[in-house]
Every structure is written in C-alpha cells, then in structure tokens.
Amino acid sequence: MHALYDRLKALFPVGEFTEQRSNLAFVTLPGAYLRPALLHLRDREGFTHLVLLTAVDWIEQGQFQLTYLLSNRAENRDIGLRVMLPRLGTVMASIHDLWPTAATYQRELREMFGIDFPDSPGVYEEFILEGWNDIPPYRRDFDTLQYAQDSYAQRPGRETRDPESHMKQQLYPGKG
Amino acid sequence: MKRDPMHFIKPELMPRKVKGPDGVEFEVEPLRDYFCDAPPTVQHGAYLKIVEDFFNWARAQSLWILGFGTGCGAIEMRPLMTPRFDAYRYGIQWRPTARQANLLVISGYLSTKTLKRAIRAYEQMQNPKYVVGLGSCTINGGMYWDSYNTIKCLDQYLPVDLYITGCMPRPEALLQGFEDLKKLIRAGQAEGANRYAENFTWYKANQKQVIHDWDMPDYNW
Ligand code: SF4
Numbered sequence: 001m002h003a004l005y006d007r008l009k010a011l012f013p014v015g016e017f018t019e020q021r022s023n024l025a026f027v028t029l030p031g032a033y034l035r036p037a038l039l040h041l042r043d044r045e046g047f048t049h050l051v052l053l054t055a056v057d058w059i060e061q062g063q064f065q066l067t068y069l070l071s072n073r074a075e076n077r078d079i080g081l082r083v084m085l086p087r088l089g090t091v092m093a094s095i096h097d098l099w100p101t102a103a104t105y106q107r108e109l110r111e112m113f114g115i116d117f118p119d120s121p122g123v124y125e126e127f128i129l130e131g132w133n134d135i136p137p138y139r140r141d142f143d144t145l146q147y148a149q150d151s152y153a154q155r156p157g158r159e160t161r162d163p164e165s166h167m168k169q170q171l172y173p174g175k176g
Numbered sequence: 177m178k179r180d181p182m183h184f185i186k187p188e189l190m191p192r193k194v195k196g197p198d199g200v201e202f203e204v205e206p207l208r209d210y211f212c213d214a215p216p217t218v219q220h221g222a223y224l225k226i227v228e229d230f231f232n233w234a235r236a237q238s239l240w241i242l243g244f245g246t247g248c249g250a251i252e253m254r255p256l257m258t259p260r261f262d263a264y265r266y267g268i269q270w271r272p273t274a275r276q277a278n279l280l281v282i283s284g285y286l287s288t289k290t291l292k293r294a295i296r297a298y299e300q301m302q303n304p305k306y307v308v309g310l311g312s313c314t315i316n317g318g319m320y321w322d323s324y325n326t327i328k329c330l331d332q333y334l335p336v337d338l339y340i341t342g343c344m345p346r347p348e349a350l351l352q353g354f355e356d357l358k359k360l361i362r363a364g365q366a367e368g369a370n371r372y373a374e375n376f377t378w379y380k381a382n383q384k385q386v387i388h389d390w391d392m393p394d395y396n397w
Contacts, residue, residue: 129325148323148324153332155328
C-alpha cells in the first residue's frame with residue numbers, strides 16, 4: 001500500500017496515511033481533491049467498487065468526517081479516503097455520477113447527519129425516517145434518551161439490573 | 177425543522193383530476209373516496225350467555241395469525257409454523273392478508289414507521305380479533321428503551337390482549353401464550369377489539385402523537 005500512497009502523494013496533497021492491514025489503508029485529503037482522487041483510483045488503480053460512504057461526527061473538533069471506502073477486487077485490497085468538513089452547514093459535492101450507489105448513501109447521510117449533497121438524485125426525499133421533526137438523529141448533539149422520554153409513553157416501574165449480580169442473588173441467595 | 181403537515185401528504189393521496197380509460201375526466205379525493213372513515217363500533221355479546229360461550233369456544237379454536245413480523249421475534253415464527261414446532265396441530269395458522277386473519281402478533285420492537293402499518297393491518301382485520309405482544313420491546317421498550325424511533329409501550333397504541341415475555345420468547349413460550357389466549361377467549365376476556373372501539377379517540381390521539389406524518393383516514397378498514 002505504501003507504493004500506492006507514494007503515487008497518490010505525487011498527484012494530490014494527501015495527508016496522514018494509516019495502514020490498517022497489508023491490504024487496507026486510509027488517507028486523508030482535502031474535499032476539493034476528492035473527485036480527481038476517486039477518478040484516479042477508479043480508472044488508473046483498479047479500485048472500481050465503492051464499498052461504502054459513511055460519516056463520523058467529531059463534535060469536539062466541530063467536524064464531520066466522510067469516509068469513501070473503495071475496493072480493488074482483482075488485487076484484493078481496499079483504500080479509504082477521508083475528508084474532513086466543517087460541522088456547520090456541511091455541503092459536499094455528490095459523486096453519484098461516478099458510482100450510482102453513492103446516491104443512496106448520500107440520501108441517508110443527508111437524513112441522519114444533515115450533510116447536504118446538492119444534485120444527488122432524491123437526496124431531499126425521506127429515506128428511513130418518516131415525518132422526522134427534530135435535528136438529524138445521528139448527530140451527536142441529538143440526545144436520543146431525552147427524545148425517547150419526551151416522545152413515547154413509558155411503562156412505569158422499569159428497572160435495570162446488573163445481570164451478573166442479579167443472577168448470583170437469584171441462584172445463590174444470601175451468599176456474597 | 178418543523179414542517180407543515182401538508183408536506184406529508186403523498187402525491188397519490190392529493191385530490192386531483194384523473195382521466196378514465198373511456199377518456200372522461202373526473203375528480204378524485206383519495207382520502208375521502210378510497211377509504212371508509214366510520215369509527216369502529218362495539219360488538220355486543222349474544223343474547224344468551226350459553227350462546228356467547230359457545231361462540232367463544234368456537235373462536236378459541238380458530239386462531240389465524242396475520243403473517244406480519246415486526247422485530248427480532250418474527251424469526252421465531254418460522255420454526256413455529258414448520259414441522260419443528262408445528263403450531264398447526266393446535267389449530268393455529270398463518271394467513272397472508274389482514275382480511276383473513278384474526279390474530280395480530282406484534283413480534284418485537286415497533287418503530288413508529290412500522291406502527292403505522294401495524295395500525296392499518298389491525299384495522300383491516302375483521303372482528304373478532306386479538307393482539308398479542310411479543311417480548312420485552314412491546315412491554316416496556318426492552319433493549320430499545322432509549323431509541324429515538326421505537327415505541328415503548330404497545331398497549332398505548334393497540335389493544336393488547338396478551339403479552340408474552342422474553343427477549344426473544346422461544347417458540348415454546350409462544351405456544352404456551354396461544355394456549356393462554358385461548359383460555360382468555362373462552363372466558364370472554366379477550367375484548368381488545370371492543371376496548372379499541374370504546375376508547376377510539378384515546379387510541380387515535382396516542383397514535384397521532386408519535387406518527388407525525390399521518391396521511392390516512394382515522395379508521396381505514
Ligand atoms: S424483545 Fe428482544 S428479541 Fe424481541 S424485538 Fe426486542 S430486542 Fe428483539
């Protein structure tokens with residue numbers, strides 16, 4: 001993977017390189033170079049398959065991380081491209097014309113994280129949620145417990161027990 | 177992020193002009209024309225107790241489950257309806273349509289999106305009909321207690337006749353639960369459908385509180 005990294009470095013201002021396994025590595029690069037880098041990897045390096053497109057909410061740094069994971073099936077290796085974006089008003093260029101499946105990922109990211117991909121087909125349609133009326137639920141500033149308590153009727157009397165000590169108490173009452 | 181309720185009306189439900197095959201144009205208002213909005217009514221028992229008891233005995237012998245799986249528990253229905261556990265020997269069968277079923281098994285967690293479909297399925301079933309809630313998730317949220325999109329207490333939204341505990345309940349537990357349901361029916365205590373009719377506004381208010389994109393009539397049988 002290092003040879004690949006050197007080739008990428010010669011072409012794009014790529015940042016940090018993490019080699020997870022001999023056939024899996026991640027590189028960070030600025031959003032503006034994502035598209036040429038994806039095209040290069042797809043057309044010149046044989047990474048023809050978009051495995052997934054996902055996001056991580058780094059709320060402490062005020063950033064979203066997008067990860068584009070590509071696979072080269074012939075050589076059995078994967079590379080992930082990471083792009084860091086500001087968390088506020090996040091907009092990213094769509095890549096649905098490179099891989100049509102990306103449109104589905106982008107639609108999900110728009111709904112669950114609020115990351116906008118203008119021009120991506122159907123990106124403003126509801127994907128999984130119906131009638132959602134709060135901030136996107138995968139953002140880390142969304143308080144899921146609070147939302148659940150406010151929105152849904154609860155049955156009183158629910159308690160949580162530690163399974164280990166509870167079973168000890170049940171099976172061997174009175175012993176330690 | 178609040179949106180106006182009309183936003184949720186799907187295009188196919190909007191009132192509009194359509195052209196028939198004979199070329200004649202006419203107006204349709206799907207929510208009014210395609211559904212019946214009349215609320216359910218309470219069904220009273222037979223005039224003689226012995227007759228009602230006989231009816232209940234017959235009802236208990238004839239449980240037809242709607243093949244509708246919601247959570248993890250749906251996976252336990254497969255061994256139950258195949259030779260391994262073979263529920264058919266107890267006179268319990270599955271049907272593919274709500275019109276031919278009288279038992280709705282909510283087999284686990286219900287997201288609000290599925291709840292909407294479950295309500296429709298339940299309302300399309302004919303009386304007498306029963307609801308069984310399966311597993312912790314239907315009782316108090318189970319391991320989805322802090323989830324943003326699952327309901328925590330099924331009996332707020334549908335009239336549950338019986339809960340079967342477990343996470344997930346094994347097929348044996350279901351068989352035992354169905355036997356208990358039969359006892360309830362024979363004793364004339366499985367009155368969920370009548371409870372639903374009596375407290376219809378309460379159920380509807382609860383349902384609409386969690387289903388934000390309500391785009392169907394209030395009662396859609
Ligand atoms: S009770 Fe357990 S098995 Fe059933 S739906 Fe909930 S988590 Fe799944």
